[in-house]
Amino acid sequence: MLVSAAKMLKDAKAGKYAVGHFNINNLEWTKAILLTAQELNSPVILGVSEGAGKYMCGFKTVTAMVDAMVDELGITVPVALHLDHGSYEGALKCIEAGFSSVMFDGSHYGIEENIEKTKEIIALAHSKGISVEAEVGAIGGEDGVIGMGECADPKECKMVADLGVTMLAAGIGNIHGKYPANWKGLRFDVLANIQELTGEMPLVLHGGTGIPADMIKEAISLGVSKINVNTECQLAFADATRKYIEAGKDLEGKGFDPRKLLAPGFEAIKATVKEKMELFGSVNKA
Ligand code: 13P
Numbered sequence: 697m698l699v700s701a702a703k704m705l706k707d708a709k710a711g712k713y714a715v716g717h718f719n720i721n722n723l724e725w726t727k728a729i730l731l732t733a734q735e736l737n738s739p740v741i742l743g744v745s746e747g748a749g750k751y752m753c754g755f756k757t758v759t760a761m762v763d764a765m766v767d768e769l770g771i772t773v774p775v776a777l778h779l780d781h782g783s784y785e786g787a788l789k790c791i792e793a794g795f796s797s798v799m800f801d802g803s804h805y806g807i808e809e810n811i812e813k814t815k816e817i818i819a820l821a822h823s824k825g826i827s828v829e830a831e832v833g834a835i836g837g838e839d840g841v842i843g844m845g846e847c848a849d850p851k852e853c854k855m856v857a858d859l860g861v862t863m864l865a866a867g868i869g870n871i872h873g874k875y876p877a878n879w880k881g882l883r884f885d886v887l888a889n890i891q892e893l894t895g896e897m898p899l900v901l902h903g904g905t906g907i908p909a910d911m912i913k914e915a916i917s918l919g920v921s922k923i924n925v926n927t928e929c930q931l932a933f934a935d936a937t938r939k940y941i942e943a944g945k946d947l948e949g950k951g952f953d954p955r956k957l958l959a960p961g962f963e964a965i966k967a968t969v970k971e972k973m974e975l976f977g978s979v980n981k982a
Pocket of ligand 1: 903
């Protein structure tokens with residue numbers, strides 16, 4: 697059964713570790729992440745962007761696939777199915793489609809409009825036991841925009857936290873995708889201010905790919921309880937698949953069978969998820 701992210705993140709905040717949010721793109725991705733979470737006895741959040749949802753034939757298809765997979769694979773660790781960077785309409789669709797968690801990303805609106813729309817999503821989601829993530833500030837690299845991100849205003853974070861969101865994503869110099877060579881690192885001063893004002897609120901760190909281990913640990917110590925990883929699994933999958941093909945393995949025997957062709961990439965996703973769960977400290981926290 698899918699669960700809201702509320703309890704797992706409350707436990708993570710109290711226990712000073714973070715739950716990994718891993719974006720899914722298809723069946724292999726979903727299976728690799730679920731099996732790794734089960735093997736490591738870790739809670740997990742499956743993130744679905746609107747684009748990935750469309751690619752997988754819509755949110756209803758995603759819910760049906762994830763629900764059935766959790767059941768058929770005998771997954772017993774807590775699993776949340778979460779909309780990543782949702783629009784207002786996307787959040788409504790996911791609530792309707794049976795997601796157990798949604799992000800409404802109103803960060804591109806002015807703060808008043810962000811608050812108004814976030815409030816509406818919270819009222820509807822909470823009436824169905826669904827957790828809600830909101831965003832303040834901007835995370836670089838969103839929607840193809842190349843930038844360093846815009847740090848969140850801690851006072852605005854407090855205003856949004858007070859609406860009763862389950863978790864809050866705040867820009868602290870983090871960027872989606874690979875970090876550029878001239879990246880200045882995370883703004884721990886801003887994170888510390890946000891944590892001071894928002895107290896118990898589980899904070900979310902987007903752009904988990906390529907953040908050095910020491911920065912991840914410091915972020916967790918300052919209240920980050922959910923860390924989003926997408927690009928790193930994609931790079932690992934592509935790299936392993938390329939090696940398989942470059943070695944000519946698809947041309948040996950039945951090596952072209954998709955179950956064989958996709959196997960190295962599948963294993964690479966599993967290895968990446970394992971490494972992240974160990975780093976985030978969520979192993980044996982299910
Ligand atoms: P990365 O692609 O940089 O890992 O970021 C993932 C993310 O934050 C999804 O919301």
